[in-house]
Amino acid sequence: MEHNVFIVLFRGVGGATQLPTKPLREALVAAGFEKAATYINSGNAIVATKHSESETRIKIAAIVKREFAFEKEIILLNRAEWAKLIRNNPFPEAVETPTTLHAFVLAKKPEKKAIQALAQRTAGHERIAVDGRVLYFHSPDGFGKSKLPPVIDRILGVVSTARNWNTVRKLMEMADAAAS
Numbered sequence: 280m281e282h283n284v285f286i287v288l289f290r291g292v293g294g295a296t297q298l299p300t301k302p303l304r305e306a307l308v309a310a311g312f313e314k315a316a317t318y319i320n321s322g323n324a325i326v327a328t329k330h331s332e333s334e335t336r337i338k339i340a341a342i343v344k345r346e347f348a349f350e351k352e353i354i355l356l357n358r359a360e361w362a363k364l365i366r367n368n369p370f371p372e373a374v375e376t377p378t379t380l381h382a383f384v385l386a387k388k389p390e391k392k393a394i395q396a397l398a399q400r401t402a403g404h405e406r407i408a409v410d411g412r413v414l415y416f417h418s419p420d421g422f423g424k425s426k427l428p429p430v431i432d433r434i435l436g437v438v439s440t441a442r443n444w445n446t447v448r449k450l451m452e453m454a455d456a457a458a459s
Contacts, residue, residue, distance in 0.1 A: 282313060282327040284457045285335055286361050286450050288384055289343070290352040290440040292322030298347055306346045310338065314457040318449055323442070325453045332357065352438045354384050356412075358454040365451055369408040370417045377444035381422060383414035384442070389435040397434045400427055414439065 292298050300317035303324060307315035312326040328335050332355050343349040356364065364382055373380040394409045401407060405425060406417045414435070418425045422443070432439055442450070 282329055282458075283332070283335070284314075284325065284327050284358040284454050285332065285355045286358070286454055287324040287326060287335075287339060288354045288356075288440045288442070289322030289324075289349065290354065290438065292320065292349075292351075296349070296351070298322050298343065298349055302346070303343070306342050307339070310342050316453050316457065318446070318453060321442075321446070322440070323446065323450060325450065325457050327457045352386060352440070354386055354438075354440055356384060358458055361447075361451055361454055364410075364413050365447060367410050367413070369410070369415055370406060373417045373419070374444060376419070377448070379417060379419050379422070380444040381416045381418070381428075381441045382444070382447050383416060383431060383439040385412045385414060385435070386438040388412055389414075389437045393435045393437075397427070397431065400430065400434065402426065416441070 289298055297320060300320060304315050304317045307324060307326055312328050314327040316325040317323060330338065336353055336355050340353055370380060388411055389409065398407055404419045405427060408415045422428065428441065
């Protein structure tokens with residue numbers, strides 16, 4: 280059976296909630312995940328496994344609860360889904376300034392009316408687009424200055440976790456390396 284390579288996104292890491300990269304990587308390897316890798320302290324990991332997405336999420340959730348007292352949402356996308364996320368970017372010109380482009384990975388596809396309600400909240404030069412379980416957010420005036428990110432989950436009615444385009448690209452490189 281071929282291995283699945285998953286990009287593992289931990290929601291809400293940063294500030295008071297930490298998932299230290301080296302101990303996380305070591306815990307994943309000890310649990311039998313192959314080619315486990317972590318990227319920066321914002322809650323990113325890559326694993327190769329024969330388990331399904333749901334089995335992998337359950338197993339990782341148990342590990343991080345036991346080892347790090349982490350009990351927030353964990354969202355997984357497989358390598359093909361992550362490649363599609365990159366390929367379907369509706370704002371290719373924003374890639375030149377990757378800290379202004381973010382991909383919010385959603386726990387499920389939001390309703391159309393919720394997407395419309397969120398679009399009405401954009402300000403200035405901000406733009407959003409939703410493709411399945413991904414919300415693309417271009418904030419040329421700065422992510423930190425935007426009032427949109429704190430209300431995205433509430434308005435969409437869906438849990439999300441965001442990564443800037445530098446992180447998106449790096450996670451793809453890592454997933455490709457884990458697949459080889």
